[in-house]
Amino acid sequence: MQMVNETGWKPKIVAFCCNWCSYAGADLAGSGRLSYPADIKIIRVPCSCRVNPLFILRAFERGADGVILCGCHPGDCHYTSGNYYARRRMTMLFSMLDYLGIERGRTRVEWVSAAEGAKFSATMNDFAKTITELGENRKLGDLRCKK
Amino acid sequence: MQLMNEGTVARVVGWEKGEGECDWTPALFESVQEMDGFVYGDYAGANLSKYCVKMNKAEGKTLVVLKPCDTLSFRQLIHEHRLNRDNFYLIGAGCKGMKDESGLLLKCKTCKGKDFEIFDEIIDDEESKQPTAIMDRMEGVTALENETAQERFDFWRNELSRCIRCNACRNVCPACTCEKCVFDNPASSVASKAPVTDFEENVFHIIRAFHVAGRCTDCGECSRVCPQHIPLHLLNRKFIKDMNELYGEYQAGVGEEERTPMTTYTKTDAEPSIVRERGNA
Numbered sequence: 001m002q003m004v005n006e007t008g009w010k011p012k013i014v015a016f017c018c019n020w021c022s023y024a025g026a027d028l029a030g031s032g033r034l035s036y037p038a039d040i041k042i043i044r045v046p047c048s049c050r051v052n053p054l055f056i057l058r059a060f061e062r063g064a065d066g067v068i069l070c071g072c073h074p075g076d077c078h079y080t081s082g083n084y085y086a087r088r089r090m091t092m093l094f095s096m097l098d099y100l101g102i103e104r105g106r107t108r109v110e111w112v113s114a115a116e117g118a119k120f121s122a123t124m125n126d127f128a129k130t131i132t133e134l135g136e137n138r139k140l141g142d143l144r145c146k147k
Numbered sequence: 148m149q150l151m152n153e154g155t156v157a158r159v160v161g162w163e164k165g166e167g168e169c170d171w172t173p174a175l176f177e178s179v180q181e182m183d184g185f186v187y188g189d190y191a192g193a194n195l196s197k198y199c200v201k202m203n204k205a206e207g208k209t210l211v212v213l214k215p216c217d218t219l220s221f222r223q224l225i226h227e228h229r230l231n232r233d234n235f236y237l238i239g240a241g242c243k244g245m246k247d248e249s250g251l252l253l254k255c256k257t258c259k260g261k262d263f264e265i266f267d268e269i270i271d272d273e274e275s276k277q278p279t280a281i282m283d284r285m286e287g288v289t290a291l292e293n294e295t296a297q298e299r300f301d302f303w304r305n306e307l308s309r310c311i312r313c314n315a316c317r318n319v320c321p322a323c324t325c326e327k328c329v330f331d332n333p334a335s336s337v338a339s340k341a342p343v344t345d346f347e348e349n350v351f352h353i354i355r356a357f358h359v360a361g362r363c364t365d366c367g368e369c370s371r372v373c374p375q376h377i378p379l380h381l382l383n384r385k386f387i388k389d390m391n392e393l394y395g396e397y398q399a400g401v402g403e404e405e406r407t408p409m410t411t412y413t414k415t416d417a418e419p420s421i422v423r424e425r426g427n428a
Contacts, residue, residue: 053357057350074414084412087419092360094422095389096353101300109419139300140346
């Protein structure tokens with residue numbers, strides 16, 4: 001399944017997934033035969049707080065149209081408190097991107113547990129839909145990738 | 148002050164006259180004779196706290212002259228264990244608002260107050276206790292927030308594209324004291340002098356502000372030294388404003404050592420989606 005808008009353009013979406021929850025959630029979505037868009041490229045990270053703000057900016061710089069970070073539900077972090085730090089960091093980063101005039105819909109954080117294959121699938125479908133509606137990312141990124 | 152130089156302290160960090168009339172530069176004085184060049188007055192805008200990091204390991208005590216706002220940076224550096232309080236003799240110098248060739252410095256227009264956070268001795272007078280603030284600190288941030296996303300984008304593209312990557316903002320910042328900086332990594336994609344992507348300046352400035360978020364005392368040095376006059380304080384103040392709104396009022400460098408907003412958390416913090424939910428897209 002692929003998200004395509006009227007002009008045939010397909011979004012590039014990067015999903016950072018925590019090894020202990022959403023990565024397993026994506027597996028569960030797969031074994032449960034729940035579909036999610038093929039445009040989503042999953043990057044496995046050991047914890048949502050492993051994601052440095054620079055990772056997200058770098059993804060955009062290299063041509064991503066949307067970046068989503070999935071981690072364990074607050075309180076369920078494998079390392080006790082990683083996702084709480086990630087939550088603060090991402091709030092500040094998203095607020096700053098908004099301040100710089102970048103569309104708010106391009107970044108998102110969702111908490112998806114290993115048992116929530118259906119939520120993973122639904123979240124990814126919804127995010128891909130949002131990005132497809134927003135269209136190509138023209139405000140961020142490398143000119144060289146936009147030829 | 149010069150009396151101090153005769154035994155108690157080994158050196159003095161202060162200001163000397165630079166090339167221009169209004170251009171006073173930070174200087175190190177190591178003998179009584181050299182102290183003839185010492186100046187303090189209307190053009191001593193530079194924050195000397197950062198220079199103390201180098202002096203921390205030097206032999207003997209170092210005397211440093213700090214303005215009220217500089218004491219915040221100094222105290223924050225002590226909190227971060229970058230400075231050892233015992234190695235310094237601090238003179239708190241009264242400040243009537245610092246100037247440059249075009250008048251009162253921006254950081255003095257939004258002065259945070261005249262209290263010394265940390266000192267051994269204070270030299271001031273009545274006039275220097277008068278407030279110099281003539282505008283609200285968050286005025287610029289609020290004005291930008293009320294614009295549309297496209298206006299903000301155009302504003303920042305216009306400002307940040309002037310950046311020449313001289314790194315002056317990083318080098319002068321009293322919160323930027325890492326010995327190895329991420330921006331010196333040739334693989335960091337923002338290490339090159341000439342931008343190869345149209346987003347590189349944004350990345351550099353977002354990350355620069357992010358690295359000092361929670362530790363920035365809003366001393367305003369970044370904007371003061373920028374040769375391209377980019378309003379960098381607007382980025383730092385945005386983080387300060389957000390942290391104050393979401394995680395409670397906090398001023399770096401004030402009070403006892405405690406965790407900064409970015410190194411702690413509560414279980415009831417706002418979700419990142421709050422950015423999407425609040426008004427004026």
